[in-house]
Amino acid sequence: MSGDLGERAIVLGGSMAGLLAARVLSESYGQVVVVDRDEVLGVRESRRGAPHTVHAHGLHARGHLIMEELFPGFTGELTDAGIPTGDLGEMRWFFNGRKLRPAHTGLVSVTGPRPVLEYHVRERVAALPNVVFLQKHDIGGLVADTARGRVVGVRVRSRAEGAEEELLDADLVVDATGRGSRTPAWLAEMGYDRPPEEKVKVGLAYTTRHYRTKPEWFDGVQSINPVASPAHPRGAFFGQVGPDTCILSLTGLLGDYPPTEDEAFLEFVRSLPVPDVYEAVRDAVPLDDAVSFRFPASVRRRYERLSRLPDRLLVMGDAVCSFNPVYGQGMSVASLEAMTLREHLRRGVPEPRAFQAAVARVVDVPWEISAGGDLDFPGVEGPRTLKVKVGNAYMSRLQYAATKDAKVTEGFMRVAGLIDPPTALMKPAMLARVLRHAVRRPAPGPSWQGGGRPSGTTS
Numbered sequence: 169m170s171g172d173l174g175e176r177a178i179v180l181g182g183s184m185a186g187l188l189a190a191r192v193l194s195e196s197y198g199q200v201v202v203v204d205r206d207e208v209l210g211v212r213e214s215r216r217g218a219p220h221t222v223h224a225h226g227l228h229a230r231g232h233l234i235m236e237e238l239f240p241g242f243t244g245e246l247t248d249a250g251i252p253t254g255d256l257g258e259m260r261w262f263f264n265g266r267k268l269r270p271a272h273t274g275l276v277s278v279t280g281p282r283p284v285l286e287y288h289v290r291e292r293v294a295a296l297p298n299v300v301f302l303q304k305h306d307i308g309g310l311v312a313d314t315a316r317g318r319v320v321g322v323r324v325r326s327r328a329e330g331a332e333e334e335l336l337d338a339d340l341v342v343d344a345t346g347r348g349s350r351t352p353a354w355l356a357e358m359g360y361d362r363p364p365e366e367k368v369k370v371g372l373a374y375t376t377r378h379y380r381t382k383p384e385w386f387d388g389v390q391s392i393n394p395v396a397s398p399a400h401p402r403g404a405f406f407g408q409v410g411p412d413t414c415i416l417s418l419t420g421l422l423g424d425y426p427p428t429e430d431e432a433f434l435e436f437v438r439s440l441p442v443p444d445v446y447e448a449v450r451d452a453v454p455l456d457d458a459v460s461f462r463f464p465a466s467v468r469r470r471y472e473r474l475s476r477l478p479d480r481l482l483v484m485g486d487a488v489c490s491f492n493p494v495y496g497q498g499m500s501v502a503s504l505e506a507m508t509l510r511e512h513l514r515r516g517v518p519e520p521r522a523f524q525a526a527v528a529r530v531v532d533v534p535w536e537i538s539a540g541g542d543l544d545f546p547g548v549e550g551p552r553t554l555k556v557k558v559g560n561a562y563m564s565r566l567q568y569a570a571t572k573d574a575k576v577t578e579g580f581m582r583v584a585g586l587i588d589p590p591t592a593l594m595k596p597a598m599l600a601r602v603l604r605h606a607v608r609r610p611a612p613g614p615s616w617q618g619g620g621r622p623s624g625t626t627s
Contacts, residue, residue: 369464413455
């Protein structure tokens with residue numbers, strides 16, 4: 169490893185965004201130190217600092233391709249470990265209560281447990297000779313030079329009893345600590361403005377439990393996904409996560425939280441618009457108790473709009489933008505941001521404002537997809553621009569057309585997988601396919617038990 173740009177880079181946070189940052193930084197710095205409050209090496213289970221990782225996750229399409237580039241042989245390693253992989257378009261997808269026509273897209277989706285995926289990435293990163301993990305350390309804050317124009321280090325403290333705070337000198341600091349990032353407060357302490365924030369309040373909750381898989385449940389597909397829609401605001405992700413284990417994550421919006429009690433949990437499953445998941449698990453014995461995680465709002469911090477930033481400080485991952493997790497974008501966006509970091513490193517020490525502007529361009533499309541989609545729910549708070557309204561009106565038509573035409577499904581999945589931009593869905597050939605089936609906005613499909621919205625929902 170060359171160390172051309174400096175002796176030491178420090179990455180704050182040891183989850184996916186931090187790991188990918190460390191991977192590309194290792195090409196340019198003599199030493200890369202990854203700091204995390206938890207024990208992370210060798211860990212395959214959800215940990216205290218990342219409670220969301222117990223719920224359903226997917227590494228889709230673009231993210232998978234980047235992982236394979238950064239870690240050659242990664243897919244084979246996962247497959248050998250029993251982690252399911254499959255075609256994104258061949259899963260059993262339901263939108264607006266209707267099943268999409270399956271399509272072979274050639275886009276790989278990895279649906280293993282998030283902690284296990286992180287374990288495999290972390291093992292690869294930890295094997296790099298110039299990467300060091302500083303586990304079980306709290307981060308006290310940034311250290312700047314006397315003019316407060318440049319970050320020169322980080323204050324950390326071991327979580328061991330009686331430990332004293334110490335200073336780690338750094339030539340570059342990357343904040344990948346997630347949506348709880350303290351960089352806005354640290355900037356204020358240094359005399360800088362906090363970044364403006366955009367929020368889309370979704371009031372989302374996941375409730376998850378695991379089951380021993382029965383082959384007949386999935387009938388050759390990787391997962392069954394009734395996705396929430398305004399007419400059917402309860403959703404689920406039911407998929408294989410190992411050779412004989414599957415996960416069921418229920419989703420509810422706007423305070424309609426899926427319960428953890430056994431009978432109420434199963435009743436929520438029964439209220440989904442299609443019977444597929446309920447018929448599978450109604451007589452099944454779960455492997456664990458149900459656990460919940462709440463996600464109040466998607467949050468985007470606009471660092472690129474600040475007129476000045478201190479040198480040698482970069483922000484990535486959920487610390488920049490935390491998306492509604494039902495869209496499965498987080499790991500793929502972190503991968504794209506890591507490749508953006510690599511591009512800037514190859515030109516020299518990254519200039520913070522230029523880097524944050526580039527990260528903002530990475531975030532633009534997935535934010536448009538997820539925030540725009542959420543604003544189709546009447547109860548979700550946020551600005552509904554003309555672009556959002558037109559986009560959602562067209563998307564309902566496209567999703568209906570995808571129930572009739574596998575080519576539409578393929579195009580939809582290429583955009584959902586961040587391979588193609590949303591504008592690809594408006595090209596003349598695709599537009600013709602969509603309007604052939606849905607000139608007007610179609611009514612949602614009925615619930616399998618009759619009617620539309622389940623009782624008790626608030627959206």
